[in-house]
Amino acid sequence: VEALTGFNGPWVYALFYLTFVGIHLAGVGEALKVMMVISGLAVLAIIATAVALIANFDAANLFDVAVTNAAGANEFLPLGWYGVWAALPFAMWLFLAVEGVPLAAEEAKNPAKDVPKGIIGAMLFLLFTALLVVVLVPAAGGANAMGASAVPLVDALNATGNTNLATVVNILGLAGLVASFFSIIYGYSRLVFALSRAGYLPRSLSITTERKVPARALIVPAIFGFIASLSGEGDLMLAMAVVGATVSYALMALSHIMLRIKQPNLARPYKTPGGVVTSGIALVLSLIALTGVYAFDPRAFLYTVVLFVIGAAYYFGYSAKHLVAKSADEEFAMLADAEADLAASN
Numbered sequence: 001v002e003a004l005t006g007f008n009g010p011w012v013y014a015l016f017y018l019t020f021v022g023i024h025l026a027g028v029g030e031a032l033k034v035m036m037v038i039s040g041l042a043v044l045a046i047i048a049t050a051v052a053l054i055a056n057f058d059a060a061n062l063f064d065v066a067v068t069n070a071a072g073a074n075e076f077l078p079l080g081w082y083g084v085w086a087a088l089p090f091a092m093w094l095f096l097a098v099e100g101v102p103l104a105a106e107e108a109k110n111p112a113k114d115v116p117k118g119i120i121g122a123m124l125f126l127l128f129t130a131l132l133v134v135v136l137v138p139a140a141g142g143a144n145a146m147g148a149s150a151v152p153l154v155d156a157l158n159a160t161g162n163t164n165l166a167t168v169v170n171i172l173g174l175a176g177l178v179a180s181f182f183s184i185i186y187g188y189s190r191l192v193f194a195l196s197r198a199g200y201l202p203r204s205l206s207i208t209t210e211r212k213v214p215a216r217a218l219i220v221p222a223i224f225g226f227i228a229s230l231s232g233e234g235d236l237m238l239a240m241a242v243v244g245a246t247v248s249y250a251l252m253a254l255s256h257i258m259l260r261i262k263q264p265n266l267a268r269p270y271k272t273p274g275g276v277v278t279s280g281i282a283l284v285l286s287l288i289a290l291t292g293v294y295a296f297d298p299r300a301f302l303y304t305v306v307l308f309v310i311g312a313a314y315y316f317g318y319s320a321k322h323l324v325a326k327s328a329d330e331e332f333a334m335l336a337d338a339e340a341d342l343a344a345s346n
Contacts (some may be wrong), residue, residue: 006165034182035186042175042178045173046133053137054136061138061141063076065143070083088292088296090296090298095344099245104186104190140156189217200319203324238345253282254284256279
């Protein structure tokens with residue numbers, strides 16, 4: 001918004017929160033339709049930028065960053081292996097929140113088929129668009145210049161003489177940021193709703209409106225998000241989000257391995273290709289990416305650990321005694337007892 005209009009500050013953040021939380025409060029159907037439109041505009045911006053920059057592709061621009069004295073540094077890796085390590089949080093951000101797709105399971109017609117198709121399709125498309133941005137933008141505008149840019153797509157177009165398209169892409173690129181913001185609002189609301197309904201968070205957060213929208217699960221986290229935005233620490237919050245994401249990825253991978261071992265006969269409408277080998281690789285990569293946050297900004301790592309400690313204290317001090325849903329182990333134990341009783345009666 002600042003690059004486009006010159007305006008920035010708390011009132012811009014407040015306007016965005018009010019607008020898009022308001023759309024989500026209107027209903028999930030309305031919200032997802034809007035999400036599709038703004039996501040389409042964001043994709044259009046990336047494709048238009050890629051088409052315009054192909055003619056200005058210069059491989060030499062990819063290597064115009066001065067080589068440092070870091071370990072492993074060379075023309076290809078000017079900041080050495082440390083640079084790769086510290087860049088991992090930003091690489092993660094290209095795909096962050098795609099794990100929000102399964103949160104729509106309760107609102108999908110056929111979750112067993114629709115959710116895997118959705119998340120696999122999303123990952124493949126994100127990989128394609130990520131390559132376009134990471135390769136074409138610095139190859140046209142210069143890696144060193146783009147590394148210092150707050151709006152790299154726009155600056156790359158301006159640097160190559162595509163000023164009119166740069167203005168259009170700036171507007172469409174804003175839609176891309178909105179698409180990310182919009183989808184994260186959807187994801188956190190469903191996550192808070194599920195945790196509240198199960199008793200892990202205060203039960204009042206799972207109250208829904210007549211339109212079946214978890215209003216408090218939308219509004220309360222938005223208030224926290226707005227307050228955090230007032231700090232102006234965008235990079236810090238990005239890195240903290242990556243810490244949370246990588247921890248969750250690691251735990252999901254570990255849970256998948258444990259379920260395959262402990263519950264080999266569990267009904268599985270969708271099976272992960274490669275099984276525990278795939279999730280084992282994911283577990284290792286998640287932990288490596290987690291350490292990359294520390295390399296980039298130790299504050300992000302430490303602040304997120306503090307939040308985890310607060311959450312753990314709340315869980316063990318209060319919510320563990322007020323759970324509505326049983327834990328997975330308790331559910332499996334009940335199932336095993338029921339099966340044993342059935343076998344004994346026969």
